[in-house]
Amino acid sequence: MYTKVVALLVAAATLTACGAAAGSSDVSQQQPRITSAKVDRIAAEVPQAIRDRGTLQVITSVGTVPPLSFYDNDNKTPIGVEVDIAALVADVLGLKTQTNVASWENVFVGLDSGKYDAGFTNITVTEARKEKYDFATYRLDNVSFEARKGSNWKVSGAPDVAGRTIAVSSGTNQEKLLLDWNAQNVAKGLKPVDVKYFQNSTDYYLALQSGRIDAYLGPNPTAAYHVKSSGQTEIVGTISGAGPTLQGEIAATTKKGNGLVQALNDALNQIIADGSYRKVLDRWGLGNEAVPKSVINPPGLPRT
Structure with a gap:
């Protein structure tokens, strides 16, 4: 969604106050993480440098309320639907997830520099962003x-x-x-x-x-x-969120041409097929944002 959504979610820190007791146990990392299995043919699509490293360097922007990316009760462990989906993708790719936290603007700085492999942080596909980044969709906006x-x-x-x-x-x-x-x-x-x-x-x-x-x-x-x-x-x-003429989509975001987007796309379609994707969305109450398949670089929000 537009960048103001991140600010809105941060500002909405107390939105869940009237349901805090009901939801507090749902947002703890103590729950077993939903997992998926490595798929060798998809793992082989990952650029060799990342395979050699053994980790998928994920960048996310942490807010203060569920369900996107926020801190667990220890105030230091990032959790949420974005973190869970990134971890599922890493499972399929045979990699461990290294979740890094940055401010919204520094997410893109980190992707530009190659410091991070992929952004999982409520990033909407836009035509302007497609000039610099490749996208593999995983949620409706x-x-x-x-x-x-x-x-x-x-x-x-x-x-x-x-x-x-x-x-x-x-x-x-x-x-x-x-x-x-x-x-x-x-x-x-x-x-x-x-x-x-x-x-x-x-x-x-x-x-x-x-x-x-x-x-x-x-x-x-x-x-x-x-x-x-x-x-x-x-x-x-x-x-x-894009209005009546276009369905906006949230996507895993990576630096354009770095060779990772196909692996991300195939991994996302694998977790959709094996059901782990839907379990994660349902855990966070986001079943109504499920996509039937991940798509690479679909039409994005137009330039304004």
Whole structure:
């Protein structure tokens, strides 16, 4: 997703507060890691220098809330869906995972320099990024409308939000999508959306629980995990973070032309086939972001 998603996830540190007790045991590294088996023919595709080293140097940007990449209870071990998927890929390649943590901008600096082999950190495929990087997709890039459980309301298009009160974070891709939908509705004579903004992320969920808003539109990973851990809300609609004309996709990212993307792609398709991929997504409540297959360098978000 756009880079602001990372900042949003960091800012949303307390989003899961109302479900912390329910979800705390789910985010511990104490649980056995889901694994996959080495596949020799795929492992043979890895560049010789990486095979000789024996490790896949993964870079991720750690936030403070589940389920992407965040620190375990020891405040030093990176865990989350991104870390788990990277480890599965390394299993298939016959490598050990070395998970490195960097700020968002330094993820790309590290890939550019060759210090890290691959980024697994909610990186969306874009046409601009394809000039410098190769991509192997592994999750859908979606945003979701989260409402109180039992709301009996579904969102599949712009008319469904007409007249509703919806919260969104200012300056995000989600805000742009919501305002675009609202403009379409107003042009058709439908009731406008009452868009709400709050000072911090916790307030969205307090407003949702009290009935002051009908839904919160935010990144699907945060929403899906909150639904899983709290048991008090539900997702009533999911749309592509790229908008109505393109399905955005999250991908393993590597320096263009370094010879690793085919191995990453084949390893991802292997874990999709053997079922370990789906187990990881379900563990983190992200089954609705599963891809049927990994694709190399698909159409990305257009230049803006």
